[in-house]
Amino acid sequence: xxxxxxPYQARILPxxxxxxxxxxxxxxxxxxxxxxxxHETGRKEDARCMALLELARLEPTSTAPRRSPGHE
Numbered sequence: 154x155x156x157x158x159x160p161y162q163a164r165i166l167p168x169x170x171x172x173x174x175x176x177x178x179x180x181x182x183x184x185x186x187x188x189x190x191x192h193e194t195g196r197k198e199d200a201r202c203m204a205l206l207e208l209a210r211l212e213p214t215s216t217a218p219r220r221s222p223g224h225e
Contacts, residue, residue: 154197156204159183161211163190163204165197176200180207 154165160183168175178200180190189211192203 154201156201156208157183158208158212161189161208163208165200165204168193178204178207180204180211 156163156165161180162183163178163180166177166179167173168177174195176194176197176199178190178192178194179188181188190207192200192207194200194203
């Protein structure tokens with residue numbers, strides 16, 4: 154499984170053929186083979202969720218974070 158959110162891509166794959174119950178979430182920047190994030194988990198769905206969370210965290214924001222009034 155692959156999730157692309159430019160400029161990053163996440164791959165969800167089994168850790169190895171001999172260990173089908175271990176899954177990896179590997180996130181790389183497009184055009185590079187450098188691993189930006191690596192998570193290992195026991196379920197494919199967990200690896201997919203980690204990929205989505207990490208891609209959201211890596212997404213550049215165009216606005217500064219908002220603060221609630223009274224929280225300095």
